[in-house]
Each structure stands twice: as C-alpha cells, then as structure tokens.
Amino acid sequence: MHDLRSMECRVFGTRTQAERELAVEVAELVRVRPDAVLGLATGNTPTGLYRELARMHRDEGLDFASVRTFNLDEYCGLTPDHPRAFRRWMREHFFDPAGIPAANTGFPDVGENVGAPGASDRIDPCADFERAIRDAGGIDLLVLGIGRNGHVAFNEPGSERASRTRRVELHPWTRADAAAAFGGLDRVPTHAITMGIATILEARRLRVLAFGPEKRALVARTLAATADPDWPASQLHGHPDLRLLVDRSAAG
Ligand code: PGA
Secondary structure (H helix, E strand, O other): OOOHHHEEEEEEOOHHHHHHHHHHHHHHHHHHOOOOEEEEOOOOOOHHHHHHHHHHHHHHOOOOOOOEEEEOEEEOOOOOOOOOOHHHHHHHHHHHHHOOOHHHEEOOOOHHHOOOOOOOOOOOHHHHHHHHHHHOOOOOEEEEOOOOOOOEOOEOOOOOOOOOOEEEEOOHHHHHHHHHHHOOHHHOOOEEEEOOHHHHHOOOEEEEEEOOHHHHHHHHHHHHOOOOOOOHHHHHOOOOOEEEEEEHHHHO
16 A cells, blocks of 8 residues: 555646746756756657756756756657657757757667567667666656556556566557557557656656646546556555646646
C-alpha cells in the first residue's frame, strides 16, 4: 500500500500558470546545479514548459549548456531525423531554442530494432541507457504526461512497478492517438523503447502535467488508484517527491 498523500496535486487557474511554475522550478534547479540532469517527455503536454524555458534562456540568460537530459522514450523503426522521431521533436521544441548541446542529450537507442526477436544482442542498449542515467548521477527532475490509457512514458497498461528500460508494444489507443501526426495508423510504429516505471521512480523529483478537460478523468483515476498495473500512472504513488500540476479544467 502506498501513501496517497505523497501525490500532491496543485491546481492552477490556467495551463500557462502551471507551466510557468514548473519552469521556475527547473530554472532554480539549473541555476543551483548547472549540470542538473533532466528527464523529459515529448507530446502536447510539455510544449508550453519547453517554450517558457527557451524564453528564459533567450531573455534571462538561463544557461543550459551543461545540463544533461534523458528522454523517456523513442519509437522503434524511425531514423533520428524522421519528422516524428522524438529526438528530432526535442531538438526543435527544446534543445536548440534552449541551447542544450546534442552531446548532452540521451535517448533510448532504437538502432537495429533493439530488443526485437532475432536482433543482434552484441550489447544491450536498454541496459546502456540505464547505465548512462546512473553515470550522470541519476535524474534530478523528470517531467511526465499521462496518456489516455493511463500510460506514463510508453509504460502501457500491464506495466510492472519494477519495470526498467525495455522494448514495448504500443497499445492500440497510443497508436491511434499518433495516427494523425504520422498520416495514417499504418505508419505509426508498433514498438518503442521506454524507461520503465522503476527507472522513472528513481528520479529525485517527479512532476506530472495534465491540462484540459480531456485529462480530467485521467487525473481523477491517477489520484484515486493505488499501484494498479492497469493504470500505470497510479504506480507513481509512493514516490517521495511527486507533484501533479493541472489546470482547472483537468482538475474537474
Ligand atoms: P499528450 O500525451 O501530451 O499528447 O496528451 C500524453 C502522453 O501520452 O503521455
């Protein structure tokens, strides 16, 4: 049984206010620790946060040159430059505008369709990714969104609390949600590499964002459920520094 009180939920009047609050927290961390390690999500949810951090870099001289980042996940089967590859998305939405050198950014290695049946096992890139996070000193602050099926990163329903970085099959809803961006469901990758729930729980601070009425039921279920593998976001309960930042429409 995990302590429900550990999932603090802060409700903001607007999404922009929540993004600003988290941007200020990230900025304070980076000012105190210029080589801070950030865990980062892609998608619609964190875009305003990245925009605000890039603005702070541009207008206030917030220096990200020594910050290290690890992204939560990446699709299998896409080149790093594919328009829908998370690596490219991050470069365009955050790394380049915030002045984060490519060499400081970590992604799960999806080369050679890692972990696929029959794939070369010369090295284990999932273990390499975990090692790289540990070698960097662990993640100081990790940003998450919640998917329609309760997923965090690509930990789909059924994911164990003890799960680590691994190759996963994407849930039909996850693929359906990505279909428009890919120009058709058949173009959406079937697999991805994702940090596991245990990997995520090792971050020192977890910050979960949820905005808009379509997230309302997801927020309610995340707050209500305890360690339910069918609702992966609920497996975050029990983390010692976990905060949910939502706007009024997502809070219900
Ligand atoms: P979204 O996705 O940010 O596009 O709403 C959240 C998620 O799937 O984790």
